Amino acid sequence: MHPSRLLLALGALVASGCASAPRPAExxxxxxxxxxxxxxxxxxxxxxxxxxxxxxxxxxxxxTTSLPGGLELREGxxxxxxxxxxxxxxxxxxxxLLLDAGDLFQGTLASNLTEGAxxxxxxxxxxxxxxxxxxxxxxxxPAGPKAVPGPGEDPFGALVERIRQARFPLLSVNVREAxxxxxxxxxxxxxxxxxxxxxxxxxxxxxxxPSTPRxxxxxxxSTLRFDGMVPTTLDAVKRLRAQGAEVVVGVAHAGGKCADxxxxxxxxxxxxxxxxxxxxxxxxxxGTLDVIFAGHTHQAMGHYFGNVPVLSTSGxxxxxxxxxxFVDPASRKVLTERTRLQAxxxxxxxxxxxxxxxxxxxxxxxxAAVQLVASTFLGGPVVADKEVExxxxxxxxxxxxxxxxxxxVTVTAPLGRNYESESALGNVLTDALREMEKVDVALLNSxxxxxxxxxxxxxxxDLYEVxxxxxxxxxxxxxxxxxxRLLVAAYGTGTGVFQESGLKVKLAxxxxxxxxxxxxxxxxxxxxxxxxxxxxxxDFLARGAAGLGSVLSQVPPERIDLGLGxxxxxxxxxxxxxxxxxxxISVPATGRISFVxxxxxxxxxxAAPRSERP
Numbered sequence: 001m002h003p004s005r006l007l008l009a010l011g012a013l014v015a016s017g018c019a020s021a022p023r024p025a026e027x028x029x030x031x032x033x034x035x036x037x038x039x040x041x042x043x044x045x046x047x048x049x050x051x052x053x054x055x056x057x058x059x060x061x062x063x064t065t066s067l068p069g070g071l072e073l074r075e076g077x078x079x080x081x082x083x084x085x086x087x088x089x090x091x092x093x094x095x096x097l098l099l100d101a102g103d104l105f106q107g108t109l110a111s112n113l114t115e116g117a118x119x120x121x122x123x124x125x126x127x128x129x130x131x132x133x134x135x136x137x138x139x140x141x142p143a144g145p146k147a148v149p150g151p152g153e154d155p156f157g158a159l160v161e162r163i164r165q166a167r168f169p170l171l172s173v174n175v176r177e178a179x180x181x182x183x184x185x186x187x188x189x190x191x192x193x194x195x196x197x198x199x200x201x202x203x204x205x206x207x208x209x210p211s212t213p214r215x216x217x218x219x220x221x222s223t224l225r226f227d228g229m230v231p232t233t234l235d236a237v238k239r240l241r242a243q244g245a246e247v248v249v250g251v252a253h254a255g256g257k258c259a260d261x262x263x264x265x266x267x268x269x270x271x272x273x274x275x276x277x278x279x280x281x282x283x284x285x286x287g288t289l290d291v292i293f294a295g296h297t298h299q300a301m302g303h304y305f306g307n308v309p310v311l312s313t314s315g316x317x318x319x320x321x322x323x324x325x326f327v328d329p330a331s332r333k334v335l336t337e338r339t340r341l342q343a344x345x346x347x348x349x350x351x352x353x354x355x356x357x358x359x360x361x362x363x364x365x366x367x368a369a370v371q372l373v374a375s376t377f378l379g380g381p382v383v384a385d386k387e388v389e390x391x392x393x394x395x396x397x398x399x400x401x402x403x404x405x406x407x408x409v410t411v412t413a414p415l416g417r418n419y420e421s422e423s424a425l426g427n428v429l430t431d432a433l434r435e436m437e438k439v440d441v442a443l444l445n446s447x448x449x450x451x452x453x454x455x456x457x458x459x460x461x462d463l464y465e466v467x468x469x470x471x472x473x474x475x476x477x478x479x480x481x482x483x484x485r486l487l488v489a490a491y492g493t494g495t496g497v498f499q500e501s502g503l504k505v506k507l508a509x510x511x512x513x514x515x516x517x518x519x520x521x522x523x524x525x526x527x528x529x530x531x532x533x534x535x536x537x538x539d540f541l542a543r544g545a546a547g548l549g550s551v552l553s554q555v556p557p558e559r560i561d562l563g564l565g566x567x568x569x570x571x572x573x574x575x576x577x578x579x580x581x582x583x584x585i586s587v588p589a590t591g592r593i594s595f596v597x598x599x600x601x602x603x604x605x606x607a608a609p610r611s612e613r614p
Contacts, residue, residue, distance in 0.1 A: 045327055045328055048092075048095055048200060049091070049323075050249060050291055051088060052321045053100045053101070054255075055102070055298050055315025056316065057104075057107035058112065059078075059108055059316040059317035059318075060078045060118060060317075060395060061108075061392065062076050062317075063075045063316070063317075067360070067363055073372070074358075075318050075347065077349065079386075079388040081126070081320065082384070083383045083385055084320065084377055085126060088378065091378045095198045097249075098127055098128045099131065100123070100130075101131075101255075101294055103295060106139045106468065109399040109402055109403065109461065112140075113399065114395065121165075121391050126388070129195055130171050131251065132208065133175060133206060133208045134253040135215055138156070138159060138212070138216050138221055141219075141220050142157040143160075147471065148217065148219045148539070155223070169188065170206070171192065171205070171251065172191050173207060173232045173235070174207055175187075175191070175212075175224055175226055178224055179223070181225075190239075191206050192206070192236050193206075201244045201245050201246050204248075204249050205251070207232070209226070209276060211226075214493075217539070217543060217545060218543045218549070230279070233280065233288065233289070237289065246333075247290050248289055248290055249290060249292070250291070250293070252280065252293070253294075254277050254294060255275070255294040255296040255301070256274065256278050257270065257274060258270040258301045261302050266303075267305070277301075281305035289308055291310075293310075298314050300312065300319070300343055301343060302321060302341050302343020302344065317347060319345055319347055320347065321343050322342045323341045326338040346358055350374060351372070352366070352373075353373045402461065403460060406457055406458070410585070411454070411458055412455065413586070421497055422592060425449055425466070426444060428587070429449070429466075430500055432577065432578065434502050434536060436536075439534035439535060440533040440534050441483070441503055441533060441535045441536070443535060443541060444541075445541060445546045446497055446499055448469065448540070451466050453466055458575075469540070470569050471539050471570045471571075473536060473539075473563045473568075474537055474538060474541070474542035474560070476534075476559060477560075480533065485551045492516065503522060504522055504591075505592065506595070508596060509596075509597050518596075539562045543562065
């Protein structure tokens with residue numbers, strides 16, 4: 001059923017459930033009460049519409065897909081999403097609360113060229129009430145072009161500017177200053193917010209994944225600590241309830257994956273190996289949080305944990321989630337039996353007339369029979385917001401100019417990424433880095449490769465989508481023993497399979513600390529324990545992120561070159577090197593990473609790249 005029809009049906013069900021029950025028939029001996037004595041019907045429950053997004057990653061523009069027959073399909077886009085929000089607000093005037101579960105920035109030129117300012121402009125216009133602080137909110141470092149701070153520079157400079165710009169708070173109760181244990185003063189809040197919606201006091205608790213120090217450049221968060229989510233949530237909710245909060249909502253940049261959305265009460269499809277949000281929802285006493293909007297894993301969820309609905313989307317502005325709460329006007333409690341949720345409502349400017357879908361995979365399979373018509377929602381047309389379009393237009397114009405710049409090299413065949421194994425894209429990038437720097441080994445974490453590379457003339461925009469982070473080219477010099485320990489740490493973290501060049505690696509199929517089973521040089525020769533090997537990698541990894549810190553902290557500092565004195569960052573250096581070679585980029589041979597045991601892991605996570613920066 002199309003989302004608009006489903007919500008209309010739910011609205012009818014709610015209306016029927018709200019009708020007052022008929023009184024029992026009066027006995028003949030009873031005298032009918034006068035009109036002034038008539039019993040008043042109970043007040044209707046207060047309906048609140050909570051709308052959640054997550055992992056926007058700067059996707060102000062729609063995702064476009066070419067369909068058979070020359071049709072162009074568009075998913076997402078801030079202006080079209082604003083049209084959906086307008087329909088929701090028309091359906092429940094003054095009863096809509098718009099929230100985001102973090103990672104607003106990073107990943108598109110539209111966001112990165114302005115260090116997130118273009119995203120905040122749009123979120124202000126949309127009327128967001130609050131957003132969680134995601135790990136990628138820290139990525140820009142100091143305000144200005146530098147990716148990492150120099151002496152005396154504020155590592156949070158760009159984020160502080162975005163906080164000042166926003167007309168809504170960025171929240172996290174579990175991020176503290178390492179030295180004082182207090183919330184950073186530049187937050188401007190204690191991680192919570194209290195608002196009044198249709199006379200109901202609603203508390204909002206922001207949370208950030210405690211894994212942030214492992215997946216963000218350590219130089220940017222070294223003065224912070226990321227506490228556990230359960231105890232900090234309990235403390236925050238206690239404060240909010242003491243301030244009169246009658247409903248409390250969590251916005252958590254932490255997530256999970258439940259593959260089957262057909263039954264929100266069925267948790268059997270939830271991947272327990274990768275689900276911080278499950279631990280939070282199931283560890284809190286009943287009644288702590290009434291709703292949780294989650295994120296970080298880029299996976300759609302819409303499930304009840306107990307009576308608490310937990311929603312998230314795949315991110316990048318493609319969809320949103322809605323929870324309708326009903327609050328008893330007398331007890332001021334949420335009527336949990338009346339709660340309604342709808343997960344992953346697609347953001348479509350147009351849909352197929354027959355199926356009501358704008359899912360490009362489904363419509364490609366449908367072939368030439370696709371007929372696109374204007375999208376409707378909650379009984380009315382979805383109209384792209386002109387003011388949002390005007391806000392986005394300058395950023396997109398600048399993006400188009402940068403994207404079109406040719407790099408003077410051709411890609412002979414599509415290069416795909418793979419989070420869980422060796423990939424053609426990973427091989428091309430690591431080979432290029434190793435040859436460019438004339439070193440022994442190159443390493444990249446798979447989560448840092450954010451898009452596939454299409455065949456044809458390579459543009460700066462193409463390369464930027466693959467490598468959107470402003471890392472420098474770092475080189476660490478390690479002994480054979482240290483290199484082996486580094487690889488044990490890299491492959492044992494469970495954060496995907498590192499891409500490499502210069503080695504042959506054998507891994508266990510399932511993640512774990514003993515995953516690395518064997519490693520040799522690419523020529524088959526063993527690593528020499530005392531010989532020094534030069535390894536090229538992004539400075540993000542060289543600083544100890546993605547599980548490498550335990551090994552690199554034991555390497556003498558003079559053997560770690562972070563590349564801070566180089567004229568070009570990693571992405572630009574690769575572009576220059578490819579152009580200087582004057583030869584096309586082709587697909588290299590595979591076989592450098594293999595698995596020593598077959599079968600599937602008992603609880604395997606998604607192969608999609610997660611929110612792990614390079």
